[in-house]
Amino acid sequence: MDFDKSYSGEKASVPQKSGISRAAMQRMPGYLRYLKEKSKDGKEYISSVAIAEYMKLSAICVKKDLSFATSSSGKPKVGFNIKDLINDLEKLLGFDNITDAILVGAGQLGKTLLSYTGFSNYGLNIVAAFDKSPVLINTKINGKSVYDLDEMESFVKRNNIYLGVITVPGQFAQDVCDHMVKAGIKAIWNFAPANLVVPSSIALKNEDMAASLAVLSNKLKEIMKNDKKGNKRNDE
Amino acid sequence: MDFDKSYSGEKASVPQKSGISRAAMQRMPGYLRYLKEKSKDGKEYISSVAIAEYMKLSAICVKKDLSFATSSSGKPKVGFNIKDLINDLEKLLGFDNITDAILVGAGQLGKTLLSYTGFSNYGLNIVAAFDKSPVLINTKINGKSVYDLDEMESFVKRNNIYLGVITVPGQFAQDVCDHMVKAGIKAIWNFAPANLVVPSSIALKNEDMAASLAVLSNKLKEIMKNDKKGNKRNDE
DNA sequence: AGTTTATCGATAAAAAAATATCGATTAAAA
DNA sequence: TTTTAATCGATATTTTTTTATCGATAAACT
Numbered sequence: 001m002d003f004d005k006s007y008s009g010e011k012a013s014v015p016q017k018s019g020i021s022r023a024a025m026q027r028m029p030g031y032l033r034y035l036k037e038k039s040k041d042g043k044e045y046i047s048s049v050a051i052a053e054y055m056k057l058s059a060i061c062v063k064k065d066l067s068f069a070t071s072s073s074g075k076p077k078v079g080f081n082i083k084d085l086i087n088d089l090e091k092l093l094g095f096d097n098i099t100d101a102i103l104v105g106a107g108q109l110g111k112t113l114l115s116y117t118g119f120s121n122y123g124l125n126i127v128a129a130f131d132k133s134p135v136l137i138n139t140k141i142n143g144k145s146v147y148d149l150d151e152m153e154s155f156v157k158r159n160n161i162y163l164g165v166i167t168v169p170g171q172f173a174q175d176v177c178d179h180m181v182k183a184g185i186k187a188i189w190n191f192a193p194a195n196l197v198v199p200s201s202i203a204l205k206n207e208d209m210a211a212s213l214a215v216l217s218n219k220l221k222e223i224m225k226n227d228k229k230g231n232k233r234n235d236e
Numbered sequence: 237m238d239f240d241k242s243y244s245g246e247k248a249s250v251p252q253k254s255g256i257s258r259a260a261m262q263r264m265p266g267y268l269r270y271l272k273e274k275s276k277d278g279k280e281y282i283s284s285v286a287i288a289e290y291m292k293l294s295a296i297c298v299k300k301d302l303s304f305a306t307s308s309s310g311k312p313k314v315g316f317n318i319k320d321l322i323n324d325l326e327k328l329l330g331f332d333n334i335t336d337a338i339l340v341g342a343g344q345l346g347k348t349l350l351s352y353t354g355f356s357n358y359g360l361n362i363v364a365a366f367d368k369s370p371v372l373i374n375t376k377i378n379g380k381s382v383y384d385l386d387e388m389e390s391f392v393k394r395n396n397i398y399l400g401v402i403t404v405p406g407q408f409a410q411d412v413c414d415h416m417v418k419a420g421i422k423a424i425w426n427f428a429p430a431n432l433v434v435p436s437s438i439a440l441k442n443e444d445m446a447a448s449l450a451v452l453s454n455k456l457k458e459i460m461k462n463d464k465k466g467n468k469r470n471d472e
Numbered sequence: 473a474g475t476t477t478a479t480c481g482a483t484a485a486a487a488a489a490a491t492a493t494c495g496a497t498t499a500a501a502a
Numbered sequence: 503t504t505t506t507a508a509t510c511g512a513t514a515t516t517t518t519t520t521t522a523t524c525g526a527t528a529a530a531c532t
Contacts, residue, residue, distance in 0.1 A: 021489065025454055029446035034431055047509060055431060060491050063510075076497045076509045094453040112348045118429065122449045162456060186463075187456035189448070193354065195266055195291065203455030205448050210265035212425070212441050213358045217330040218261055219439030220398060220423035227422075257519065283479060296521055299480070312479045312527045 024065045029122075030055055031065070032089045039082045047079030068092070095123040101189075102161050104176045105168035106131040106139075106146045109191055113167060114141040126165065128155060149176075156183040163187045170194040260301045265358075266291055267301070268325040275318045283315030304328070331359040337425075338397050340412045341404035342367040342375075342382045345427060349403060350377040362401065364391060385412075392419040399423045406430040 034054055038046055048066065052059040066080065069088040074080040090096040098120065103110055106129045113119075114129055128145050130152045131137060137148050147155065155161070164185040168176050173192035180188060187203040190196055198204050270290055274282055284302065288295040302316065305324040310316040326332040334356065339346055342365045349355075350365055364381050366388045367373060373384050383391065391397070400421040404412050409428035416424060423439040426432055434440050 020454070022451055023489070025451050026444070026447040029444065029450050030431055033429065033446070049509075054433075058491060059509090061489090064490080067511075074510055075499085076511095077499045077507080079509070093450045094457055099453070099456070108348045108351050112344045115344050122446050123453065124449060162460070163452075186459050187452050189452055193269065195270055197290075201459065203452055203459055205452040205455070207443075207445070207448055208262070208265065209443075210269070210358050211262040212443055213360060214265050214329045215258055215261050216399075216423050216425055216439055216441035217335070217359065218256070219441070220335070221330055223422050223437065223439055224398070259519070285479075294521060295479095297519090300520080303481075310480055311529085312481095313477075313529045315479065 020068045024068065027055075027057070027061075027065055028069065028089055028093055031062070032086065032093065032095070035082050035086050035089070039086060043082060045075070045078045045080065046082050046085075048074070050079070093123070095121065098123050098125045099163055100125050100127045100159065100161055101163040101165055102127060102152065102156060102185075103129045103165040103167060104131070104149065104152065104180070105129075105166060105172075105192075106133070106136045106141060107167065107169075110167040111141050113165060113191075114144050117142075124163070127159070127161070130155075149179075152179060153183040156180070156185060161185065163189065166190045166192050166196075168192055256304045260304065263291075263293070263301055264305065264325055264329055267298070268322065268329065268331070271318050271322050271325070275322060279318055281311070281314045281316065282318050282321075284310070286315070329359070331357065334359050334361045335399055336361050336363045336395065336397055337399035337401055338363060338388065338392060338421075339365045339401040339403060340367070340385065340388065340416070341365075341402060341408075341428075342369075342372045342377060343403065343405075346403040347377050349401060349427075350380050353378075360399070363395070363397070366391075385415075388415060389419040392416070392421060397421065399425065402426045402428050402432075404428055 031051060034051060035046070048059045048062040051057075052062045055062070066074075066085065069092045070080070070085065071088055072081065072084050087096075101124055103113060103126050106114070110129060110131070114126060119126065126144060128147060129141065130147050130149045132149050136146045139146050156164075162185060164180040164187070166173055166176050166180075166188060170193045173190065173194035174196055177188060177190070177196045177198060181198060181202055185202070187205075188196070188198065189205050189207065191207045193208070193210060196204060196206070267287060270287060271282070284295045284298040287293075288298045291298065302310075302321065305328045306316070306321065307324055308317065308320050323332075337360055339349060339362050342350070346365060346367070350362060355362065362380060364383060365377065366383050366385045368385050372382045375382050392400075397419075398421060400416040400423070402409055402412055402416075402424060406429040409426065409430035410432055413424060413426070413432045413434060417434060417438055421438070423441075424432070424434065425441050425443065427443045429444075429446060432440060432442070
């Protein structure tokens with residue numbers, strides 16, 4: 001039995017069965033976005049060097065990352081065909097076919113996510129929301145219905161939903177999570193500040209603002225320290 | 237909102253000068269959250285094993301991570317003093333003293349962040365917002381004023397702000413970013429789906445929804461594949 | 473008090489990820 | 503047509519991160 005090694009389902013240690021490291025996987029959408037820009041500009045081919053320069057990565061890293069996605073291969077001297085690469089990446093990322101999802105917690109953040117129209121670009125379609133608040137139940141947000149949380153389980157089963165988004169306050173997150181798992185949800189995108197416990201067979205991704213902020217604060221601290229020491233900055 | 241961007245400024249290759257890896261840094265808030273829970277429950281000491289079990293990490297990993305934060309040391313047989321550890325972590329994370337920040341883009345997501353009351357726990361205080369829309373300028377959101385974007389630079393300089401949050405649509409993000417850098421902002425928390433280019437002296441953290449979703453979709457795909465192959469699931 | 477056991481902390485080993493090297497290839501230039 | 507230069511792709515190396523080992527220590531038990 002393989003247990004997850006990073007907290008809340010985001011293990012640091014377990015290898016990706018597909019061979020792609022998580023770090024690489026996270027870079028993919030960045031490549032995709034850049035390639036789409038370039039494609040719009042009318043460019044047809046691009047080299048790993050050019051991508052790397054823009055993305056501030058090493059060309060080797062880019063080449064290796066892309067090798068996981070590319071069906072066709074790049075051409076020496078010219079690089080990769082951008083359109084092909086976009087297709088490959090979208091396929092790899094699953095952005096090419098839409099996955100239905102439900103969201104629990106129609107508060108401020110929930111509303112924001114429900115109102116966001118860009119998810120279809122990422123292959124995600126939030127079809128309904130659930131909440132406990134009578135004020136919200138049976139309202140619509142961006143054309144999407146908000147139902148009583150009690151109906152979540154049957155809705156999920158009836159509509160074969162596998163992905164759930166959690167946008168409730170931290171103290172309710174575990175409970176919502178448990179219900180989702182019970183209902184048959186297999187992937188959870190958690191925006192609540194909580195360390196969720198899930199069976200190892202469930203995919204969990206935490207959108208942890210605190211963690212992000214921790215990294216940023218740390219960097220800022222380093223910068224301020226260096227500035228005080230009189231080091232030059234803006235080294236471009 | 238939609239966000240993604242993983243790379244500029246977040247290269248995988250740059251070593252952390254402080255010796256703490258980014259991965260470890262990102263785990264810290266998780267520890268902190270768990271310890272606070274335990275502390276509330278009245279527990280006084282906790283072992284790395286207990287933390288690891290809950291966080292689904294190895295105890296060794298926990299010990300090593302905590303060794304970067306701990307001033308005091310743990311006691312054999314009983315573990316760490318929870319209160320001390322909380323203090324150490326908050327200090328390490330900079331959550332113990334508040335940093336002022338500004339936000340640009342008072343749309344749906346911007347409003348959500350402005351309304352979120354939990355940032356003070358993370359040492360962040362958004363003091364003002366900026367936007368281009370006349371409808372929003374001079375309004376207040378959660379008691380925080382929205383000003384004309386043109387005033388951002390002088391505001392930042394006048395109030396010695398070092399941290400900026402970007403919540404504008406992707407196509408405007410780079411421009412806003414440039415203005416922030418020009419104004420003297422040293423750390424940028426970017427929620428826009430854009431690959432921002434910043435001087436290397438600027439800390440940049442992208443809240444990359446697409447990247448998160450990529451990881452989650454990938455996991456889900458694996459799970460569905462295994463399910464189809466008839467593997468058991470919910471192995472607890 | 474003496475023994476046992478859980479836990480720490482330091483160091484060593486292993487694993488994973490990023491980066492470097494280099495021959496092969498192909499477009500463009502001479 | 504030959505040479506040159508940019509780029510790929512595979513393999514090797516290095517670096518970083520995680521995990522394992524193990525002696526030391528302090529609480530609990532006998």
